Every structure is written in structure tokens, then in C-alpha cells.
Amino acid sequence: MGQTLAEFLDAAAAGRFPPPDGGTTVVAQENPRDAGVIAFTAHSVVFTDEDPDWVRSTLAAVDADALAAAMNARFLAALLDRTGRRTDTIDLLTVADPLPGEPPLALREIDDPDHPRVRRALGRRDDVRVWAADGGVLVLGRGVAGRWEAAIEVDEDARGRGLGLELAVAARHLVPGGAPVWSQQATGNARSVRVFQAAGYRPIGAESLMLAPAAAPASAPAPR
Template identity: 60%
Template sequence: MTSGLSKLLTAAARGSFPPADGSVTVLPAPSPRDAGVVSFTAHAVVFADVPAAWVHERIPPGDLAAPLNPPFLSALGARLGREVNNIDLLTVAEALPGPPPLALTRSTDRDHPRTARALRHRDAVRAWTTADGGTVVLGRGVAGRRELAVEVDDAAQGRGLGRELARSARHLVPAGELLWAQVAPGNARSVRALLAAGFRPVGAEALLVPPGERG
């Protein structure tokens, strides 16, 4: 069953955003794993199993920044028994036809740091590597969306490999589907790589995870 959050995210990815009216929408958690806040232009969405009245009591009317600010996120985390992970830039891109431009090899190494992290937060995780130190990881994350993670070895930095890995990942997705990527805004190198690979900013997102599962 498609959740309300999944429908909202898909619509935003297609350019149909929630109204920029300063309001906050509260949706049920799409799965026992997922809880957090996604913020679009002048509209926030809290997805967690909490009463809407509880959320609205803690967000001052007209305060567009409040849903992603520490006081509310801390209160939400305490209510849920979870911790705030990161506040990330949320980006999306469509699938591209044909084979990826990079030579990718399927990896079965579940201990690679990027793959191990994905396994904590995503389902149906698959990974690929390149001969020159790149790793691409795909999995089903928040509300079942297909999510991307990229890793470039230190020795391979500075040559545009991250951009090409992100672009190649779009060729690994079935036609007509979307690929999502979250990145810390301060990670300017990764932000630039995603933008250059055709990913578009959609909003910002903070996920709340069980204690000990941050990162």
C-alpha cells in the first residue's frame, strides 16, 4: 500500500509541492522504521505516530524554521524514544535509459562502511564498485523510496568520480522511477556532485532513528 508520505514525495518530485502557506502537515509513520520531518518551501511535513494536536502545540504559528529547529526535533525525539540523525538536503532525479557510463561490478561485501550504513536504514540494499575506488549503494528507504549513497576512496578524490557514480546510479533504476539522495548541506563536494549529476533539490529532511543507530 502506498503511504500518504510516499504520494506527497512523489508529487513534489514531479513539481507539485504542498502549498507554501506556512502550515504543518502531520502524517502517520509510513513504517515502524521511519519517522522524521521533511520541509518544503513554507510547508513542513511531520511523519510520525504522534497526534497532530501535539505537533501544532509545539510549533509557533508562522515560524517556518521551527519544524527543523532543535527544540521541536528534540521534543519529537523524546516523545518517540529516538534521536535526530542529520538534517539533510533532499534531492531527486529520474531514471536514465541505457547502461551506466561507468563500468560497475556488483559487490557482495556487506562490511563496506557505506553498505553497512545502508543496511541499518534501508531495505533491498544492493551495491556496485568501480576499479578506481568508487562505490554506489541503492536501497529502499523512507516510505519505500529508492535511495542512493555514493562513496569515493580518498585516493580517487578530486577527479569527478562522485559525480559520475551518481549519474551512473540513475541508469540502474527502472524506467519511470525516481532516485532520491540525501546529503548534509555542509558537504559541499557531495552537493556539487549530485547537482552536476542531475539531482534537483526538493527540500530538507531530518530523520529520527532508534538510539545508537545514528550515522
């Protein structure tokens, strides 16, 4: 199993997961923006530049089953307090393989850094590109450990017609270089979870992403 977060993610995208031994692996952050925790089945990966000994001692002090300690609210709060970071929610982390050809959906690319969707995405991702469809938006960019991440948003009056599914599938056609495309869905957002799974995104684990204060959104959360 890999020694960096990128290696863990690459392996998981290919169906190779950490051993389900109840352990926690601590790895360095891939960039200053992103820290957090990914919980795979019976194994967690904490990615942070904080002292690994502090991470392990704090986990040991959490009054929870070892399988759940890294996602326990007490540990997450301690990591947020120590780093001064912010977070939104615990997400379901999903991944899909790329698809060949052009997306079967009419899209127009938005090249406007002042567009509100672009501004929010730039706080979380690099190499951001945004496409608009009639009633929805697709955001694609490089997020945690350089992985390609997709996020979608559908206007309220355009919902219920399958546009979210079409946007999620379109991301699989647009991801560069034959790379897998990742997406996070808030675990309580059942509509979004259903859409991405219907579009072929496989559940990988749970993720608590902690953003540096300057990267955190000022108002509404990024689209998912």
C-alpha cells in the same frame, strides 16, 4: 495534495509541491523505522506516529517563525526526546529522473552482507544493492516511504577526478522500474551538494530523518 508521505514525495518528484502557506501537515509513518520532518518551501510535513495534537501544540510552543518551526532545533529535540530516536544532521533532499541504458561507468556489484558499506545501508534502507568502482562505492536501496535512495562514497585518494559525479549519474541508470532516485546531502557538505546537482539531482527541500535506536549506525555515518 496527497494525504500520505509517499504521495507528498511522489508529487514533489513530479514538480508539485504543497501550498506555500506556512502550514505544517502531520502524516503517519510509512514504516516503524523512519520518522522525521521534510521542509518544503513555506510548508513542512512531519511524519510520525506520535499524536498529531502533541505535534501541533509543541510546534505552537516553539519560539520561532511559523515557516521555520518544524525545523527549529527545539522542536526537533522535543520529537527526538519523545520518540527515543536518533538523528545525524539536517540534509538537503534531492531527486533525479531515471536515465535509460547501462551506466557509462565500469561497476561490479557487491553481494556481501558483511561488507561495512552494506551493513550501514541495511540500517537505513531495504532491498539494498551495492556497486563498487575503482576508488568508490554506490549504494542504492528503498528508504523513506519506499523511495529509491542513492548514496556514494569516494576514497580520499580517488577524489578530484570526477568519480563522485560518475557514481551519482550511474544511480540514475540503475534505479529499477523507471522510478525517480532520491539522495540526501548534509547541508554543510558543499562538495557532495555540488556533485549531485551536477549529476542532475534537483533540490526538493530539507529533511531531518529520525531513526529508531536499533537502526541507528553504531559508528561512522552512512555514505552520502
